[in-house]
Amino acid sequence: MASAARKYSVLLPTYNERENLPLVVWLPVRSFEESGNEFEIIIIDDGSPDGTQEVAEQLIKIYGSDKILLRPRAKKLGLGTAYIHGMKHATGNFIIIMDADLSHHPKFIPEFIKTQKEGSFDIVSGTRYKGNGGVHGWDLKRKLISRGANFLTQVLLRPGASDLTGSFRLYRKEVLQKLMEKCVSKGYVFQMEMIVRARQLGYSIGEVPISFVDRVYGESKLGGNEIVSFLKGLLTLFATT
Amino acid sequence: MTKLLQWLGSLALLGGIWAALMLDLVGLHAFSPSWYQVLWALPTYLLVTLGCYSLGVVGYRLATFNDCQAASLELQAQIREARADLARRGMKF
Ligand SMILES: Nc1nc2c(ncn2[C@@H]2O[C@H](COP(=O)(O)OP(=O)(O)OP(=O)(O)O)[C@@H](O)[C@H]2O)c(=O)[nH]1
Ligand SMILES: [Mg+2]
Numbered sequence: 001m002a003s004a005a006r007k008y009s010v011l012l013p014t015y016n017e018r019e020n021l022p023l024v025v026w027l028p029v030r031s032f033e034e035s036g037n038e039f040e041i042i043i044i045d046d047g048s049p050d051g052t053q054e055v056a057e058q059l060i061k062i063y064g065s066d067k068i069l070l071r072p073r074a075k076k077l078g079l080g081t082a083y084i085h086g087m088k089h090a091t092g093n094f095i096i097i098m099d100a101d102l103s104h105h106p107k108f109i110p111e112f113i114k115t116q117k118e119g120s121f122d123i124v125s126g127t128r129y130k131g132n133g134g135v136h137g138w139d140l141k142r143k144l145i146s147r148g149a150n151f152l153t154q155v156l157l158r159p160g161a162s163d164l165t166g167s168f169r170l171y172r173k174e175v176l177q178k179l180m181e182k183c184v185s186k187g188y189v190f191q192m193e194m195i196v197r198a199r200q201l202g203y204s205i206g207e208v209p210i211s212f213v214d215r216v217y218g219e220s221k222l223g224g225n226e227i228v229s230f231l232k233g234l235l236t237l238f239a240t241t
Numbered sequence: 242m243t244k245l246l247q248w249l250g251s252l253a254l255l256g257g258i259w260a261a262l263m264l265d266l267v268g269l270h271a272f273s274p275s276w277y278q279v280l281w282a283l284p285t286y287l288l289v290t291l292g293c294y295s296l297g298v299v300g301y302r303l304a305t306f307n308d309c310q311a312a313s314l315e316l317q318a319q320i321r322e323a324r325a326d327l328a329r330r331g332m333k334f
Contacts, residue, residue, distance in 0.1 A: 135309060156244060216320075
């Protein structure tokens, strides 16, 4: 098949990830260079006070401004809009979204790419709940909440994907663009809505088991009433989709 | 149709069948009184069974949730490798 060349744009939203960023860039660059796939890494930093952008500048010097792109914003505006912002600058035809806190290991990117090619999927989603997937660094309570929430989601929404709240995914660019226009929720619910809408629009979804290792450096930015907002979001999707 | 409507629809259907049997609207008259006792308790049985099933599934999945110790160790090693390599290329941490 005379398909156009594939290029992968990795979107890395960062807020106070000074310690993690060098590693989150080093690991995928190495694996992309080994595989020979065309790529770029776009860092969307929301004016982190810890000097994340200074680290990004250093990485640009090392790897070149065609491989590493810093597209910052003035202040912390949230994850959803960070993806939209990053996508505007992406030149690849595939977009990979991952957290920049090392809980998403870049070693899975080649597997995402392979799965996407094999099934010609529109979306490939990382899953902690299938096959060799799993987590590390979670206590029993967090595991229980995660499993319970996942079960409830599966029963109520029957989404046809096993991990709705994860945010390690690969999208065809035009698919992500379309979904971004449709999705309105925030936080975890945003990731859920992406999959639900994708099913509604008839997009195909592949899955890759991933190991989720809790962040080593830095602090979690979510928190507070996570469970309440998750339930609210789930019920909203249940009643409206 | 939303998921909520699908659920309400299914529940209404099941409830309708149940009520029809209970009130003997179909006019079968074929059931003994003990049958009605069973039928009367059926929704409760179903609910309890579903509850137990859910607890069982969540419990099983909780117990078999992979703990990726190896992935964590691998990451630690790679962090050291990455830092050394980047430092060699002039990165200041
Ligand atoms: N640009 C930008 N990035 C953000 C913002 N909030 C979070 N991030 C980044 O989004 C990713 C996910 O955020 P986390 O704080 O790790 O959220 P989480 O993964 O749900 O929580 P933990 O991993 O448990 O701490 C990380 O790379 C953050 O740096 C934001 O407002 N703007
Ligand atoms: Mg995280």
